[in-house]
Amino acid sequence: xxxxxxxxxxxxxxxxxxxxxxxxxxxxxxxxxxxxxxxxxxxxxxxxxxxxxxxxxxxxxxxxxxxxxxxxxxxxxxxxxxxxxxxxxxxxxxxxxxxxxxxxxxxxxxxxxxxxxxxxxxxxxxxxxxxxxxxxxxxxxxxxxxxxxxxxxxxxxxxxxxxxxxxxxxxxxxxxxxxxxxxxxxxxxxxxxxxxxxxxxxxxxxxxxxxxxxxxxxxxxxxxxxxxxxxxxxxxxxxxxxxxxxxxxxxxxxxxxxxxxxxxxxxxxxxxxxxxxxxxxxxxxxxxxxxxxxxxxxxxxxxxxxxxxxxxxxxxxxxxxxxxxxxxxxxxxxxxxxxxxxxxxxxxxxxxxxxxxxxxxxxxxxxxxxxxxxxxxx
Numbered sequence: 372x373x374x375x376x377x378x379x380x381x382x383x384x385x386x387x388x389x390x391x392x393x394x395x396x397x398x399x400x401x402x403x404x405x406x407x408x409x410x411x412x413x414x415x416x417x418x419x420x421x422x423x424x425x426x427x428x429x430x431x432x433x434x435x436x437x438x439x440x441x442x443x444x445x446x447x448x449x450x451x452x453x454x455x456x457x458x459x460x461x462x463x464x465x466x467x468x469x470x471x472x473x474x475x476x477x478x479x480x481x482x483x484x485x486x487x488x489x490x491x492x493x494x495x496x497x498x499x500x501x502x503x504x505x506x507x508x509x510x511x512x513x514x515x516x517x518x519x520x521x522x523x524x525x526x527x528x529x530x531x532x533x534x535x536x537x538x539x540x541x542x543x544x545x546x547x548x549x550x551x552x553x554x555x556x557x558x559x560x561x562x563x564x565x566x567x568x569x570x571x572x573x574x575x576x577x578x579x580x581x582x583x584x585x586x587x588x589x590x591x592x593x594x595x596x597x598x599x600x601x602x603x604x605x606x607x608x609x610x611x612x613x614x615x616x617x618x619x620x621x622x623x624x625x626x627x628x629x630x631x632x633x634x635x636x637x638x639x640x641x642x643x644x645x646x647x648x649x650x651x652x653x654x655x656x657x658x659x660x661x662x663x664x665x666x667x668x669x670x671x672x673x674x675x676x677x678x679x680x681x682x683x684x685x686x687x688x689x690x691x692x693x694x695x696x697x698x699x700x701x702x703x704x705x706x707x708x709x710x711x712x713x714x715x716x717x718x719x720x721x722x723x724x725x726x727x728x729x730x731x732x733x734x735x736x737x738x739x740x741x742x743x744x745x746x747x748x749x
Contacts, residue, residue, distance in 0.1 A: 406442055409434045413451055424459040425467045431455045432471045436478040443482070449475065449503055453510045460514025461521075468514060472507040479503060561604060569597035592635040599631060621655035622682055622691070625662055629680060632666045638677045639666070645684030654741045657717045658682075658691045661725075664710045665693035665737040673697025673735065685743075692738040699735040701728075714739075 413434040420427035431451050439448040452475050460468040480500050572594035579586040603620070629639040650658070662680055669678045676697030683690040711727055714737070718725040723741040730736050 403441075406438055409438045409441075413438075417451060417455065420455050420458050421462075424455070424462045424464050428455045428459045428464070428467055428471045432475050436475055439479060440482050446499060446503060449479070449506065453506055456507065457510045457514045457517075460511050461517045462514075463518060465511070465515065468511055472511060476500070476503055476507060565597055565601050565604060569594065569601060572597055588634065588636060592631070595634055596631055599627075620659045621652075622650070622658050622662075623655075624659060625680060625682065628659075628663055628666055632670060632678065635670050637666070637670050637673075639680065640677065641680045641682075643682045643684075647684055650689065650743075654689060654721055654723075654743070657721060657723075658689060658739065658741065660717060661691050661714055661737065661739045662693055664714050668710060668735070668737075669693070669695045669697065673699065676734065687742065687744045689741045689743060690738065691741075692736065694730065694734060694736045696734040698733075699729040700733060701731060703729070 413431050416427040416430035416434070420431070432455070435448045435452050452471065456468045456472055459465075459471070483499070572590060575590050576586040576594055579590070606620070625641060629641050632639045666678060666680075669676060673695045674697050676695040678693060678695045681690070681692045681694075683692075714727070715725045718739045718741070721741055723739055725740075726736065726738045728736060
């Protein structure tokens, strides 16, 4: 309705101009209530010319031609018809716009010829008719140009949208091809190496038991860890080959990590505070990976030490920490390795914060905090 208001106001203003022109023109007939009604009908038709261009064009042409015949306001009567012709041609009704132009020009010229005063020169009638003819031709051409311009803009927008969609599809296809390449490389290299480790550890356990000996804890830990690594690697390869796979590792399996670390000879304590609840998949998986990487570092670098895992479910955030009482000291700075850098990238990528540093009283702390309500920045 707001789009129609300017047309209605324009019609009313034009009506006032028409009636004023008729009142001031010496040879014009006085305006009567019927003429005022014609102006109001014209204004109403102008108000809906964008939604109903052809009916509005018929009504405006008929009312203005009738008003011109009755009161003879001059060329002012053509203004409303010109505007409606322009809108109709712009909306694609070229034939209706052309017929309305011809009808109004014919009626206008016929009235001037039949009712013109005897002392009015014929040249004046011809000049006025020629002027109106040029206006109507310009209105039809302008409407056609405006329509073609709009069609060009629509095509340009469609082409831009199609190009953007094509770029996205190409990017997704390239990403898929890269995932498949990485999956093939991992399968051909890493899977083979882990399989060899698992087989050799299994042979060692079998030979020890065959000779009536109990396999060492380190050998059993290698056997179990290699089996778990093979399972996780296969799961990773499945995700790379099918990114829609939602079967991911999560904090619910922290207990398994603790058991494997204990089997490797590192005592581990697990504490969970807060109310356990469903976590976003990426947060759940990254939290698990933080604990996994931290326990691996404890086993490799801390020396004789005890590790403590703490998972805290707060209302607006999740905190995961792994501390140990090993050999790390604040007086000996730790150079971040690939594991710590990857851990930090995973955490900050989810808007969280990672603290990894030696403790004041000895040992090392890794603490990751994830926002669960979007309030925590990276």
